[in-house]
Amino acid sequence: MEIKLSDFKKGMKGKIIDVLENPVSTKLAEFGILPGVAFSILNRAPFKGPIFIQIDNNRIALRFKEAAFIVVE
Amino acid sequence: MNRTTNPIKIALVGNPNIGKTTLFNKLCGLNQRTGNYPGVTIDKKIGKVNNVSREIELIDLPGINSMFPNSKDEELVVKYLLNKKAIDYPDKLIVVVSAINLKRNLYLFDQIRDLNVPIILAINMTDLALKRGVAIDIDELKKRLQIPIVLISAKNSDGIDELKGFMCADQTIESREIHYLQEDEISTLHEYASFRNSFFDQNDIYAYFLELTSKTELSEADQLMKEKFLKDNEIDQRRLKTNSSILRYKHINTILSDTVKVDKSEATDLTTRLDRIFLHPIFGYIIFGLILFGIFQAIFWLASYPMDLIDMGFANLSTGVNNLLPEGYFTRLLTEGLIPGLGGVIIFIPQIAILFLLFSILEESGYMSRIVYLTDRLMQRFGMSGKSIIPMISGLACAIPAIMAARTIENSRERLITILVTPLLTCSARIPVYVVIIALIVPDDLNVWIFNAQGLALMALYLLGIMMTFIVAFVLKMIMKPTYKSYLLMEMPEYLRPDPKNVLIRVWHNVKAFVWNAGKIIIATAIILFVLATNGGDAFKGADETIKTEYRDLSIEEQDVLISSYKIENSYLGIMGQAIEPVLKPLGYDWKIGIAIITSLAAREVFVGTISVIYAIDSEEEMTIRDRLRNEVNPTTGLPVFGLATCVSLLLFYAFSLQCMSTVAVTYKETKSLRWTSIQFIYMSLLAYFSALIAFQLLS
The missing domain is CATH 3.40.50.300 (P-loop containing nucleotide triphosphate hydrolases)
Structure with a gap:
């Protein structure tokens, strides 16, 4: 089964493999969330709240639902 | 040229x-x-x-x-x-x-x-x-x-x-090769350009690309053409956009790999370390709560010292001017109309300044974005986004910039809900009303543990506003259908030391805007009120004779008191107030408070100015607004007019009613919908009336 960004815990590092087609896929691409990019999880808000990731020098917060479209390893 | x-x-x-x-x-x-x-x-x-x-x-x-x-x-x-x-x-x-x-x-x-x-x-x-x-x-x-x-x-x-x-320097620019589209996409766009033949230059492929992929405002005919083209050519707008983003990043990566070197030895910087505390699942929220609590306490007790001075200063100013100038209508207009009215605005400069100072620091430091992050999950349950927290916190200062700040919320439903509920939050215009009324029912020197009791009462009102905001938002979420998928994607800024100059400029701007905007309305209403209160029909003109014949046995001083209250009752203002008294009586208000409510329809803070003008005209001595209201007695019952039940009822009324024409105007401007603007005004008015009614009936 594919692992999603939303499955990762705080402090984990990984690489984005694919971004599944979804209503906000353009927006994700625009924020540099693209296949091949390395990331680390800086923080996760409780109760499936937003996820705070770092890509390059960029700190981005996104919702759990959006993170579920991002396939990672 | x-x-x-x-x-x-x-x-x-x-x-x-x-x-x-x-x-x-x-x-x-x-x-x-x-x-x-x-x-x-x-x-x-x-x-x-x-x-x-x-x-x-x-x-x-x-x-x-x-x-x-x-x-x-x-x-x-x-x-x-x-x-x-x-x-x-x-x-x-x-x-x-x-x-x-x-x-x-x-x-x-x-x-x-x-x-x-x-x-x-x-x-x-x-x-x-x-x-x-x-x-x-x-x-x-x-x-x-x-x-x-x-x-x-x-x-x-x-x-x-x-x-x-x-x-x-003079500067020109050449168009460059299109690297954000694939060959076949470029030819499709050329086709679109000649198909549309609009006012854009035929070679301006980028303009056509944006028009084709985005929701731009087009005339109906143009929109039909665009849709036809999309359908005939089987174009997936989202894919076209996503592909262009990927191609652009590819292009940027090749440039950056040759021009920028990053030494990654510094892995943990200050922002990362601070975020460990500020975004901690438990401490993060505790810190957020403490910051909010600190803001309320600062607004109340820190501001109380300059406010007392201002309050006394204006009472003294009235007395001084009164003694200095010859007796007459103009002097009375100054001392009983203009000066108390102006005092009503100036008195809450300290609170507004403190509020904006603290907000600016929160924003400048980068903490505001952390609040968005911490609260997004909670806000979503109420049909809003974490980004709604920015308009909502600004709403604690003033609903007008707050409603405009809702523009950053991407989802239209989340944005609309935020706009509709924001005016329920305690804005700074409510502070003077609250302060005056709280002072009448909670003693100055009362402390609960180490906290000032009046500060706690004010905080309770803030919490009430926040609670009602969420209740109404929840109701709206249940009623309104979701539009398109909502999302939150935001950059978290670095923590920065707030620049004192930026902070002070911002405080100065907001205080100035407030004094100017509120001041205009308040001074105008103060003058109109004074004129209406000092003029009247036949009964008003014949006040002296009526009282002197009816109360022949009383001393001259006692007759004078009766004459002045008879005069205000029969002035144009008194007639207006008495006309609406039946509607407001169940809420515990007399006709004088009724007048204050009418005049503060334009802006809440006018209430204090109006009350001070009405009661100043009614009494002989110069004293502070607070003392004057405390001394006010209901002539039929002999009880204080501003008793507990009336005060609580007034507080609730001002907590929920939309008495601010500027907010109504800005809601209309931002939603472009007469329907939502009316819904906002009506739901808030009903909420105000009935909660005040229930409170008064239960407490009296």
């Missing part, structure tokens, strides 16, 4: 939170707002650049993340940037990017570059980037991008002179 008479127009564009407004302040020396969360720059601001060889008009646009607009703010900026034929279209753009976040900021630059408008690239925060081990080969970058580039630090003025030089 003559250079001296026609200024060059230059617009500042860039992502949010990259110091664009700080740069604007630096270049223009104009007092402007700046902040560290998205959306502070609400409307475009215009300034004149200082110390340059030619006249330059600088336009500061709201920060955007993309030329594919997602929020109202972005829509406005993109529309402005595309409308090249407009007279106010800039001659040149300065794209501001952050050196620490080059890749993503250059993405926006890359999109803007294709507009083919002369561009200067200003790379900001170079001092911070140096500390992070970011090294930029500027000569190579200039060669690659073929435009003027300048390294700056807006906070320290580094590179500003060089930037000014570029701003003054």
Whole structure:
């Protein structure tokens, strides 16, 4: 089964493999969330709240639902 | 064209939170707002650049993340940037990017570059980037991008002179090869260009690309053409956009790999360490709660000292003027109309200043974005976004900028709910009303543990406003159908030490705007009120005789008291107040309070001014507003007019009613819907009336 960004815990590092087609896929691409990019999880808000990731020098917060479209390893 | 008479127009564009407004302040020396969360720059601001060889008009646009607009703010900026034929279209753009976040900021630059408008690239925060081990080969970058580039630090003025030089220079720009589309896509767009044949240049493929992929405002016929083309050619707009983003990032990556070196040895920086505390699942929320609590206490007790002084000062001023000037109608207009009315505005400058000071610090430091992050999950349950917290916290100061700040919320339903509920939050205009009424029912020197009891009462009212905001939001969420999928994608800014100059400029701006806007209304109403209260029909004119014949046995002093209260009852103002008394009586209000409610329909804070004008006319001595209200006795029952039940009822009324015409106007402007504007006004009025009614009936 594919692992999603939303499955990762705080402090984990990984690489984005694919971004599944979804209503906000353009927006994700625009924020540099693209296949091949390395990331680390800086923080996760409780109760499936937003996820705070770092890509390059960029700190981005996104919702759990959006993170579920991002396939990672 | 003559250079001296026609200024060059230059617009500042860039992502949010990259110091664009700080740069604007630096270049223009104009007092402007700046902040560290998205959306502070609400409307475009215009300034004149200082110390340059030619006249330059600088336009500061709201920060955007993309030329594919997602929020109202972005829509406005993109529309402005595309409308090249407009007279106010800039001659040149300065794209501001952050050196620490080059890749993503250059993405926006890359999109803007294709507009083919002369561009200067200003790379900001170079001092911070140096500390992070970011090294930029500027000569190579200039060669690659073929435009003027300048390294700056807006906070320290580094590179500003060089930037000014570029701003003054004549500049042209060539269109470049389309790298953001594939071959077949380019030919499709050429087809679209000839199919549409609109006012855009046939070769301006980028304009057609944006029109085809984004939700731009088009006439019905144009929209039909666009839809037909999309359907006939089986174009997937989203895929077209996503592909272009991927191609742009590819392009940027090749440039950056040759021009920027990052030394990654510094893994944990200050922001990361601070976020461990501020975003901690438990401590993060405790800190947030403490910060809010601190704000309320500061507003109340810290501000109380200057406020007492102002209150006494105005009472003394009235007495002084009264003794100085000869007795007469004009003197009375001054001492009983204008001075108390003005005092009603000035008295809450300290609270507004403290509020905006604390807010500016929160924004400037970058903490505001953390609040968005912490609260998003909770806000979603109420049909809003974490981004709604920014309008809501600003709503604690004033609903007008708050409603405008809702423009950064991408989802239209989340935005509408935020706009509809924001005026329920305790804005600063309610503070003077609350302060005056709380002082009547909670003693000054009462402390609960170490906290001032009046401060706690004020906090309870804030909490009540917040609770009601969420209740109404929840109800609206249940009623309104979801539009499109909501999302939250935001950049978290670095923590920065707030720049005292930026903070103070912002406080000054807000206080000035408040005093000016509220002051105009309050002084005008004070004068109208005074005139209405000191003139009347036959009964008013015959007051002296009526009382003197009816109460022949009383002393002259006692007769005078009766005459003045008989006069105000029969003045035009008294007649108006008595006309609405039946509606307000169940809430525990007499006709004088009724007048205050009518006049404060325009703006809540007028209440205090009105009350002080009405009771000043009614009494002989000069005293502070608070003492005057305390002494007021109901002539039929002999009980104080401002008893517990009436006061609680008034507090609830002012907590929920939408007595602010500016808010109504701004809601209409932002929603462009008469329906939602009326719904907001009506639901709040009903809420106010019935909660005040229930409270009074239970307590009396």
